[in-house]
Amino acid sequence: MGSMTDTAGAAPQAAADPTDPAPTNSALATAAQDRPTPPVARKAPVERTHHGDTFVDDYEWLREKEDAEVVAHLEAENAYAEAVTADQQPLREAIFEEIKARTEETDLSVPSRKRGWWYFVRTEEGQQYPVHCRVAAHDTEDLAADWTPPTITPGEPFEGEQILLDGNVEAQGQPFFSLGGMAVSEDGNLLAYAVDNAGDERFTLRIKDLRTGELLPDTVENVFYGLVFSPDGRRVYYTVVDDFWRPHQIKVHALGTDAADDRVLFEEADPGMWTGFDVSPDRTELLIGVGNSEYSETLSVDLTDERAEPRLLLSRDARVLHSIDPVTLDGERQYVVTHNRGPATDDAVNNMVSLVASTEFDKPFAEQQWRTVVEHRDDVKVEGTAVTRTHLIVSVRKDTTERVQIIPLSGLGTPAQAEAAEPEFDETLYTCALAGAEYESPVIRLVYTSFLTPSSVYDYVLASGALELRKETTVHHFDRAQYIAERDWATAADGTRIPVTIIRHRSVQPDGTNPALVYGYGSYEISMDPAFGIPRLSVLDRGVVFVIAHVRGGGELGRRWYDDGKKLAKKHSFTDFITVTEHVIDRGWAAPDRVAAMGGSAGGLLMGAVVNLAPQLYRAVLAQVPFVDALTSILDPELPLSALEWEEWGNPIEDREVYEYMKSYSPYENIAAVPYPRIAAVTSFNDTRVLYVEPAKWVQKLRETTTGHEPIVMKIEMDGGHGGASGRYEGWKDRAWDYAFVLDALGAVEPLEGVRIA
Structure with a gap:
């Protein structure tokens, strides 16, 4: 994400000595006095009453994103965040360059064979977006040879190569670019693709004739993820979202016709159900799936018959997921x-x-x-x-x-x-x-x-x-022998064993002096699975112990692990995270005053809840697109996706117990007069999954209520969505900003002695 304030002249911050004591309150107060004044949103109290309980919200007016005052306030937040973190700019630049140096910028995916073609993706140094390509496959009597990918050299042309879609060309002149799906017709002649130029995950469908390179006149607005051609290539099936960003219709577009005449093949009326589709492996059958996290329904459509109607296979009435x-x-x-x-x-x-x-x-x-x-x-x-x-x-x-x-x-x-x-x-x-x-x-x-x-x-x-x-x-400048990843287990107060992943540089030992970053998510049965990350190396090389808390609400230990961290058991996610933090401190992996926490989206709710419960454990908290005003959002079924969330959190509109339980942990409602640590909330103006207003309100109330002196900032991408800005270099800048914020707070700015990063 680009800076909104020129900080080229900012002096680099000296690396903190790990043996230095934590700053005193007086030192923090003096530092706070030297900081710019944070933007203060006006108060416009709004009462929200449910089940006889009234909550007064002073900052709900920030939801009006078309209001010039709101936009001005958000821009002021960006300016404040940039000013407060200006001395981190050299560190951000260093991390960005490290990511860049380790990445093979000009590269090629392994070609994948589909229906007579080898499909692959190229990336070129200096280009933000991938280029989607293909070459013709050849059939012989040797199956092994026929299914062995061709050898194509990155950065060099390949005979017969055809460019299907160049993301860099498509993105020219656009503030944002993302693909929502691509599909090639059975005969290989047509490409259907969907593009988002705002970050709100509402895509425009286009059709390209791959024989001529020309676009067909067909254009369909506001489609969702997923596209498939009929076997004869005359129709395209796609999904449509309603006003609340819930995918609710499957429609059929006949090529050469007006999109206004597209037939609704299926429509789901239940606001608590999500709709999508897949195509059978033999590409003759469309499987329409409708469901939530607890039960689902499947219908089948014969793709070979353009008049076919959906046939119900397994009804939601059976309550089978x-x-x-x-x-x-x-x-x-x-x-x-x-x-x-x-x-x-x-x-x-x-x-x-x-x-x-x-x-x-x-x-x-x-x-x-x-x-x-x-x-x-x-x-x-x-x-x-x-x-x-x-x-x-x-x-x-x-x-x-x-x-x-x-x-x-x-x-x-x-x-x-x-x-x-x-x-x-x-x-x-x-x-x-x-x-x-x-x-x-x-x-x-x-x-x-x-x-x-x-x-x-x-x-x-x-x-x-x-x-x-x-x-x-x-991965350049990477020696895997220099790093260790291991599994540990922490024990919760109720006796539950919580998986913990500890990743570190080999030279880092459990001597009680290390900086540590604890990451977590813990919702929707999503597991934090082992995966390699180039940006994480910049953290490890600065001596930080990277900890993943596999808290309840995720899926690491099966469905029961998920069920024990949702609805009226949601607080287990938060207490598990705190238990893991205390565990790594007790085991000597982290110094008590050098621990940061990080999480995004539902993991951002985790951050907000944890920092309310145990602010003293953390030197800094990074909350990415954080779901910190959860109760307000889920109480309003007209907000994007709110009704779909009832199977995850419960329905506080109908159920008083759910309302009271959610109110007891929802971060925005539980901010207290305590000394909060350094906090950064990063978000995007066009995010449709977690609206920017949640962190905007949260940071206002945090600043108003905290008894401490640490800075609380919000950085907002004005041309981005749930994943931030588009383009790989912009993504690297986002990661560099995030990690620089954490490393600066932990006093881990310089690489470990003897470690040469790039």
């Missing part, structure tokens, strides 16, 4: 169902996999016959499946990590079913995920990564089980 993959076995259409309960199964909380004949879905749910493919296990969570012509791929989570298992389709769901095969790797903490399973392919594409291994692409040969490494991402 599930996903479905069509498969044809012995000439019969069947469905692989990943589910948490079935007609003969009351509870499979971690999911199981069944095989169901298409005709079974015509019967009442209780009478259907489902054949077990993968049994339920308390210690293994089934995340989902994919299908090729010959094999079923099952994504599972075991021992907290995601991995892939492969089962031949022959004999599936019968006593003759083969044992699942699972690719093996050397590390304990890793992520192995399916990246592609083309229906006709004799191989599947896997992506492997860990905290110490850059993203690596493998082809797994289905017939033999062989793993073929296609590429490990190049």
